[in-house]
Amino acid sequence: MASVAQIAVSTSHNIKPLDRHEGMGNNGTPVAPQLADAKDKQPDSGAQRAHPNPRAAKGKYRHVAAYHSRPRVSCLSRDSETTPSFLGFRNLMVLVLIVMNLRLIVENFMKYGVLICIRCHDYRKQDVILGAILFALVPCHLFVAYVIECAAAHQVKGAIGRIKRKESEEENTQEQLAFRSAWIYTAFAHTLNACLCLLVTSYAVYYYVNHPGIGTLCEVHVIVVWLKICSYAFTNRDLRHAALHPSSTSPLPDIYQSLPYPRNITVKNLTYFWLAPTLVYQPVYPRTEHIRWSFVAKRVMEMIGLSVFIWLTSAQYATPVLRNSLEKIATLDLTSIIERVMKLSTISLIIWLAGFFALFQSSLNALAEVMRFGDREFYTEWWNSPSVGTYWRTWNKPVYHFMRRHIFSPLVGRGWSPFAASVVVFTFSGILHELLVGIPTHNVIGVAFAGMVLQLPLIAATLPLEKMNGPTGKIIGNCVFWVSFCLVGQPLGALLYFFAWQAKYGSVSKRGV
Secondary structure: HHHHHHHHHHHHHHHHOOOOOOOOOOOEOOOOOHHHHHHHHHOOOOHHOOOHHHHHHOOOOOOOOOOOOOOOOOOOOOOOOOOOHHHHHHHHHHHHHHHHHHHHHHHHOOOOOOOOOOOOOOOOOOOHHHHHHHHOOOOHHHHHHHHHHHHHHHHHHHHHHHHHHOOHHHHHHHHHHHHHHHHHHHHHHHHHHHHHHHHHHHHHHHHHHHOHHHHHHHHHHHHHHHHHHHHHHHHOOOOOOHOOOOOOOOOOHHHHHOOOOOOOHHHHHHHHHHHHHOOOOOOOOOEEEOOHHHHHHHHHHHHHHHHHHHHHHHHHHHHHHHHHHHHHHHOOOOOHHHHHHHHHHHHHHHHHHHHHHHHHHHHHHHHHHOOOOOOOOOOOOHHHHHOOOHHHHOOOOOHHHHHHHHHHHHHHHHHHHHHHHHHHHHHHHHHHHHHHHHHHHHHOOOOOHHHHHHHHHHHHHHHHHOOOOHHHHHHHHHHHHHHHHHHHHHHHHHHHHHHHHHHHHHHHHHHHO
């Protein structure tokens, strides 16, 4: 009991008297003295004094938090240490594009109604029959090239046997002369066959196929086969020369060793080249092990869907713009023509992008899968092209490979400058583009040819931009490409060819304009 009394006395000496406000809670209830004492004894933190926490200040001092505690810069300023993300602006631009196009769709529907008509067509039965005949006969020229190569291979086999039996230099020289004369005859036969292939089909399309769509299919087919015939002839010519005169300084690619000349001259080998998604002939191509039919089905569905989309867009949106442009072009109303070109540029760009995906991603990949064709780099990132020249090297790899392998590189090898060789390439490409557009529309007016030739100054103008240090030059070059090609070139060309067609066959000719 004594000890308890002593503890009580000592405790009473240590307890401070309560102040009027001390030890009282928020609601007036007393607070334990020990807790109040502990509150008073909490040490102040230097870090908390330097950087006050707004949440800590909420309890008592709500208006003294130091929000401006250090120097900072705006995130869009050059002095900013971090690059801000513009993902939200990208989303905004996508939404704006969607809304603007939806508005155009509603406006088109309110103004023209539904222009889609499945049963409405303007092609003749004669066009369908003649187009089918031309489509079937064009590949025959490839097999004529095979017969020519068989004759040349037979001559090479005999020459190789004679060279092995004869060792005198004079006799070897005679064999070389015989090879050159045989090559002249072979080259003449190939040239005649290729020219007949292209000229006969183009003549028939120009004079006897009225529908431009059917004519375009026939012309595309004959140009592709014509390029394949040329590649088949050029490649086998070099293979013949390498077989007769093997050289250690210019060896053939290793991939060709599994099928040396003349074992590659077979119908099976030529048929594979005819159907393969390439324009350059090789005896051997990289192949895949098996066919993924699910992959083929997906690509075919993409191709069908995009083809329907292109047809609907052309009929519902492009046709009214083109028809409304006829009066402006006929009266040379320059301001209205510029407005029509700008309005058509969006539609033509959408159609062109859909056509690019349908052809290079869907169709060629489906064909490559069926043929087990291994190299499927039909394009690279052309949309990021920092110059016009880069675009032409990346957007259509099959044509680029043909031009570089059979025109550009041989000319440079003969001492031509790269610029002169490029002039020849784009002139040749311009002729093919004019045939591709002018023959089916029955208007060889030179617009497609001029468009290709005018790429040369654009290439020269954007090349320094591509070589500039930093991203600015490349961005400007990419904008020049988009404006010149997709926002001006394509819609203007479409307007001119449509006007030429209407002036010759359509409503413009009936008014006598």
